[in-house]
Amino acid sequence: MQMTQPDAALQKIEKAPQTLRDIVQDRLREAIIDGRFAPGERLVERPLCDQLGVSRTVIRETIRFLEAEGLVEIIPNRGPIVSTLTWDQARQIYDIRLLLESAAAAACAQAPHPEFATELGQALTAVGATMEDTEWANLLQATTRFYEVIFLQAGHSIAWDIVQRLNGRISRLRALTLAARNRERSGMSHMKAIHDAILSGDPDQARLAVQNHISDAANTARSFLENPDT
Amino acid sequence: MQMTQPDAALQKIEKAPQTLRDIVQDRLREAIIDGRFAPGERLVERPLCDQLGVSRTVIRETIRFLEAEGLVEIIPNRGPIVSTLTWDQARQIYDIRLLLESAAAAACAQAPHPEFATELGQALTAVGATMEDTEWANLLQATTRFYEVIFLQAGHSIAWDIVQRLNGRISRLRALTLAARNRERSGMSHMKAIHDAILSGDPDQARLAVQNHISDAANTARSFLENPDT
DNA sequence: GGCGGTAATATGGTATACCATCATACAATA
DNA sequence: TATTGTATGATGGTATACCATATTACCGCC
The missing domain is CATH 1.20.120.530 (GntR ligand-binding domain-like)
Structure with missing residues (x-):
């Protein structure tokens, strides 16, 4: 068991533990891209929580990310909507x-x-x-x-x-x-x-x-x- | 008091109420861009909360946005760091x-x-x-x-x-x-x-x-x- | 004295509770 | 009947509490 010479078999653990946020992020993005929400449609947070079985925290952080991606827009005090496209x-x-x-x-x-x-x-x-x-x-x-x-x-x-x-x-x-x-x-x-x-x-x-x-x-x-x- | 004819004085209220998140987002972005954090430096959430006087929710949502912007990177289960640049x-x-x-x-x-x-x-x-x-x-x-x-x-x-x-x-x-x-x-x-x-x-x-x-x-x-x- | 294991701590992940605001509906009064 | 005021509900904004995990520190044993 010589450790100076790296064993090719089990090199580095690289599992990238997927967090809930990552999953939800991919799902929501895919849903929007697939057109399962109409452009301009409101993304009401609580129903999304129920639908995906996660807390609002997760949904909201996800939406922040998608906002930066340009997929959703935030109307202050009104909430997120699916971006429209001119x-x-x-x-x-x-x-x-x-x-x-x-x-x-x-x-x-x-x-x-x-x-x-x-x-x-x-x-x-x-x-x-x-x-x-x-x-x-x-x-x-x-x-x-x-x-x-x-x-x-x-x-x-x-x-x-x-x-x-x-x-x-x-x-x-x-x-x-x-x-x-x-x-x-x-x-x-x-x-x-x-x-x-x-x-x-x-x-x-x-x-x-x-x-x-x-x-x-x-x-x-x-x-x-x-x-x-x- | 004729309402058919829009009065030029007070047209539309367009105040865009700035939320805490918006403020923190700008501040943090500016701090990173100004180089007040070293590249690769960890952005520990709780200290940032104390420093800015807001809750972790706000900080975390901000970080999600900056992550999408490429300014910070998230190491799963380790937290955010300031992006490095090769x-x-x-x-x-x-x-x-x-x-x-x-x-x-x-x-x-x-x-x-x-x-x-x-x-x-x-x-x-x-x-x-x-x-x-x-x-x-x-x-x-x-x-x-x-x-x-x-x-x-x-x-x-x-x-x-x-x-x-x-x-x-x-x-x-x-x-x-x-x-x-x-x-x-x-x-x-x-x-x-x-x-x-x-x-x-x-x-x-x-x-x-x-x-x-x-x-x-x-x-x-x-x-x-x-x-x-x- | 080094090595391994366990406990403690730090910190991110997630859920929930509460508050603010906006919209809507209904009722009361002229 | 129209208008206005008020109450109520829907929903986003924020804070906090709790849990999971990973790192570190310490201690006992060989």
Whole structure:
């Protein structure tokens, strides 16, 4: 039993004990992103407590976090509501995504890495596999994964955090645009273009492909937001 | 007493009643950004309560918010600490700022607006006025204001929120770089270049000027972070 | 004297109780 | 019947009390 030489078997205990708050935080965030609350709907604390079986303390701390994420807004002495989204805000978010995602894609294209190529290919294949899926959540997840691979390979983890947070705020739009069946295929072709451009080591082409992908999505989103239907 | 016609005198009550949490949130954030806590230092809740004269509830909800902002990190079952910053993270932050700020500056340059010109000029003058000031916080505030004018004119309010949040995370570096006396003047000249490029309606030149400003700041910051002094 | 175990302490996690405020409904009076 | 005042209820804001866990300190035993 020599301790000077670390045993590979049981290295470090890394269990990250999940607290109630973490669970509730994920649940509530998911609920909002999945659209189980309407935008502008009040999030009354006590009913949420009953529903989730936790105390108000937990709910309130969770809401503070989601407030900082931009998913909920607090009206003083009135309480939290699910954030609403104007087209102007959505436009800004798509603009920012365009900047961050094209930068990440370009960075990947400039520094090719063999195992990254297979990883990106797998991510793209996964997107294609969910294309015919009835569950749109899977497609959304696969798409997210595709970009995650790009951002992490580029070493842009902070930008990725920002993009994820922004995506949360436009989740309703993302769901709507994905539901638009005809866009699925175009989205797929755009992602293939991004994939190809990166692997061929062409940063400018990668930027362009990302731009096509996002502007396409933004246009679809705009038609939804400007036609007051949902 | 005709109510159909709104009286200009007492229009709408818009007081936004400040809650304890809001106050504490601002105070704590300011304290961290001002560097009154060392990076990695534990933020023990109960002492903070005594110090600020509020209950743990308030402190904890505040900390949740600051956690989402990236200013503090939570170690499960151990409590919050002031976030540390690696050079890699700082580099990423400067990269993102470069993207967002150059986009905003370019947008301003493309759509000139007369009253905006005077506003930007005033902001620049204010920066110059704080140049000789002994209180570095004033310089930082004036610099912030300069960029705020640009972002808001560009209609990039969300990007501005992001930049402000990122700036909070590198506040220590900003203070250090500003304290480097020799950089003040170069910072000023860079901002003047940005100002001139925008007013002359040259987006590319504006981008370039922003790039110079940020890369200069990033280089100064790197020398601090890589030399383990502070 | 070092090592292991147990007790004590520090501190975060959670629940609850109480108070403040705002909105709404109802009643009384003109 | 309309208007205004008041009472009541819903709900967020804040404080506190209690519990769980982890770290530390101390003590006895080998």
